[in-house]
Amino acid sequence: MKANESIDETYLNIYELLYERYGPQYWWPADTPFEVVIGAILVHHTNWANVERSLEKLAPYLSDPETLARLPEETLAKLIRSSGFYRVKAKRIRAFLRWFQQYDYEFQRVKKVHQENIREELLQIYGIGQETADVILLYVFHIPVFIADRYARTIFQRIGIHVPRTYDGLRKQVENHFPKDANLLNEFHALLVTHGKTYCKKTPICDYCPLRTMCSRLV
DNA sequence: ATCCTGATTA
């Protein structure tokens, strides 16, 4: 139990150090819940800058899922070309739209029908995996989940925390040792991504890292 | 374990 207590403090400490350095992140970067979903699919293994270009081309459709659903797959694919994997991603967006249509393209109805098992429902959609499902849960439905993405895994591992191998393993560990608060989890994920992009990247830049004091790499 | 893919970076 002693190990759990120390993990408990560690995740909160990380959050506080990151927040002190980077400040509020105002996530997810989107104007509407529907745009959150599109962005989350487009960003698969892709730089966000490439996603923004696609979102600009999709701008006329982002306020109207029904019209986007009527676009032929290859037309959609061309619009999102800059995001890479554009053929698969076009299929994934259309798969989501087919599912979304059942609820008249309204997230409110999704929540009413499913209440507790939105995650399972989302995971059945082609192209929506665990991370994307959690992004939707947190940033669309404001349900408190931890997004156990690559950045989080890398950052925690480098610090010296014993990180579970699976996605759900890490997700649950953090959820068990961090406040179950959608606003805090929103900010935590955003801060981890920002930190992963600026300091804790593939080859980390450890000078002036906000987590220096607790990182096992540095001592 | 491999494939999907364009744009930027090292």
Next chain:
DNA sequence: TAATCCGGAT
């Protein structure tokens, strides 16, 4: 020129 980018399906 190769590696990398807020993954997921096969």
